[in-house]
Amino acid sequence: MEELAPSEANLTFQLWWRRASRRAGRERRKAINTIIILVTWEFWKHRNSVVFDGSRPSVKLLLRTIKNEARLWAMAGAKKLQQLLP
Template sequence: MDVHRYTIYGTVTSLHLFVECPFSSQLWCSVALWNNCGSIVVAIREAASINSFHERLMEVCPPEHRKGISSMFILVCHSIWRERNSRIFQDKAFPIGQLSCFIKDEAQAWAFAGAKALKKLLWEPP
């Protein structure tokens, strides 16, 4: 995760951090391999801002999965933010596969806690 590139006035853009950074992009592609999450790849290619990325995610996914994809968006962005902080402040880095597994485990915990849309997204057949 290169937090020093693609800056505006000395700060990393949200699009770069959450979508365009090679680490973040690979993480999104990893999540896109899960059931009903393939639309993520289309949204990544067309993102001009973090808002347009989220909007495009909502447009390209089936209506019955929009709430689940929106929850997944929050979960992945939060995980990227935590990874960024871990790298900057603790000098620790997790591999993509490990972070991907963490996100899936966290999604399962959210589903068990009542996030029905997330459960429908990830554990119903495509």
């Protein structure tokens, strides 16, 4: 997955996503898009919790939540996502 990391400091999220999706190849594209959506959604929810609910920012909590949600999404039918999970 290192090949999907941003290579330029001034790269927009949209452009990075498009490039990452293309680099992933046809077989993994849907899984990569799903994980990007999931991570972005969980990051946004965590940020809102910090800003609006007074929660403390926690990378550890965010990563745990992303892993748990990824498993739930896979169980709910995100079949391609299952390919990326351990």
